[in-house]
Amino acid sequence: MTEPIATRRCGKPGCTGHANGVPLTSLAPGALARVCETCLDPLDASMLRAMGLRPAATLRLCRSGEPCVVEVYPGSAGQGTQCERADCRCRIGLARLLAERVMVTPIDEAAIAGAGGSEATK
């Protein structure tokens, strides 16, 4: 996390940069990441949060572009409460406009490989 804040801009018009994370859309497909914050209208934010895309949630980017497809894992990776199984999670399709406003921190796969999250290497 050494990049300057200015480069960590989300897709919100006029965004001046975020202290943490990078936009979801800047990840490569297959990457694992943790949600830091979302920079969305309250309506969209509450909807996504109820669907499972909430701060500290772990996710895997399955497809980037229009639309983005993410798979949300339960719990927070690396905190001992995760349930890193292939079937214990849900898939959400997001318009690019939404995805680029979700700030995430990439997760080092090795850190959670022991917990069974290694399919991200595909």
Place this chain on the structure above:
Amino acid sequence: MTGPLRVALLGNPNTGKTTLFNRLCGLRHKTSNFPGTTQEARVGFLKLGESGVQIVDLPGVYSLELQQSESEICRRVLAGDLAPPGDKAAAPDVLCVVADSCALHRNLLLVGEALRRRLPVVVVLNMADLAKKQGLTTDYALLRERLGCEVIPASARKGDGLGQLALAMQAARVPNVTPPGTQDGLEQWADEVAAGVMRSSPGARRGPDITDRLDRVFTHPVAGVVCFAIAMFALFWSIFSFAKVPMDLISGWTASVSDLVMARMPEGAIREFVAHGVVAGIGSTLVFLPQICLLFFLISLLEDTGYLARGAFVINRWLQPFGLSGHAFVPLLSSHACAIPGIMATRGIPDRRERLAAILVAPFMSCSARIPVYVLLTGLLFPESAAKQALAFVGCYALGIVAALLSAVVARRTLLRGPQRPMAMELPGYKRPSFRTAFLTTYDRGLIFLKNAGTNILAICIVLWWLQAFPTTQPPAEATRLREQASAIVHAASASNQTPDMSPRMPGSSTVTASPAHETPGPLEAQRSGVGENVSVSDAPPTPDDLLAQAKKLEKTEALRNSFAGRIGRTIQPVFEPLGYDWRLTVGVVTSFAAREVFVSTMAVMVTGSEEHEGKDVLARIGAGTRDDGRTLIFTPAASWSLLVYYVLAMQCLPTLAVTAREAGGVKWAAIQLAWMCGLAYVGGALAFFLAGGHA
């Protein structure tokens, strides 16, 4: 306890609530593998114990606290101030939360919210069959302890665990656990509970590869569109190609029943009524049963695969320029079966303005009730070429879609201006579609259609038959003169002891025998032009039975013109003059305002009530009907084109208008829809008539 136990089924979208509801109540409401299928609270009844259990199926929600119409409905039903249709409002006695065993962590958020309501709760872990297949196990005893309420594993699709569930509902009590009230606290609680109770057997992991790969293809900017086009093409192509054989069969049966009636029943008003009012009316409606069944069957199968949520994202890009989003796709697709479920499904569109726009344009989609009219008209326009018929058919669907999209732009630029919300939607897992579900949906929709044919359409046919058969009027002077002329020839012939020129067809029996002259407008037909014209112009003197047939035809035409239907039709007809409709078509169009499919049966009654075309199938009979001059076809090509365009665009469905008013929240919207669609249809119809050479 007095009255039945009231149980509400609450749960995330697509967890199988409706499947469970249908299993429990023996009902068949629509289910599909698409989040947001149920949009209305519905009531069913389960016979159990003394007073039974009343079950309410609610729309799926991610949370009860969202600003969203589904959440709102659930909140109000739980609070007891919204009653499902046909029921008194009262809070449920038991909350039955349906959770997906395969995504427990997320489902637990809603379970937590339900537990906080202080109502007796039962949690159903549905899709237990899937969880087992995927090697997921749940510690039910621990989960019961953590939730403080009964937890029942079940598989709604297979019917497992239902007996246990029914008992648990009766024994349900208020949970002794209160999850945290804040969103953060609730999330943490759900994570902890899920992590504690879920186990996966090692090695049973089903990699996400296949889903990932399919998703990549189906949402790809190019491949996704190709798949989408193939899916839609296959859907509509199968409907029309597979329906052909059963349609021909039904059509043939109707013709034989009609002939049988004509042959067996004694001549008179009752025979006319049965053959022309009842058989023709119902037969012309029944012909379309196969297509309508196929449509529902295939859409149900497609929905159940889980593909449609991906299709919605593909089409999102294409809908955006028109002010709609992918959320509108499934509502608009299901409007091709019927606009009413389509409009109901718009509740899944989160943006209010977009939702209103989708409601307004949904009825432009060619619903199954238009199929009969399309079949009739394309068949008349291109009797020789099945390929051209198919093309014209596709054209109708395309015209409806284009009209819908352009109308959506107009609405979004004027009445419903506002920013567009980007799309987010859960992507359900791919599933093998359930044929059982598809068959049941089809069976139900087919039954509804048949019931409609047996009641409303039959009633309209009977009324119409009566309107066109009465009042009986004096035969026109011309006909009386012809009859006298005929009998004079017969008398003269017998007086001079010659054999009168009698053809094998006895004039008196002409109601039974087919008269080829009516089928193809031949020279004889041309000779009989005009009501008041002098008919004997050829060199050969007319034979008596020719004269009698002419007289009969004149009488029939005159009787129909002066009947109630004729008077009504002729009064309104000037309105439809620019579209090229005679008064018969006008009656057909006007009766269609009750329901479009009535058009074909109306025309069947009006045409076969006045002319004889026995031995042909009912559609051909309608096509051969002539206007008052006895020569011009009712369905001239220009008028047929005009009708086709008119029926694609017009709003002719009272139930849809009622649903629009209810769903859009005001009669105003239904009025706008009616005026806009009918205005467009009128202009389009007139234009089509003009372009097809109607005024030449």
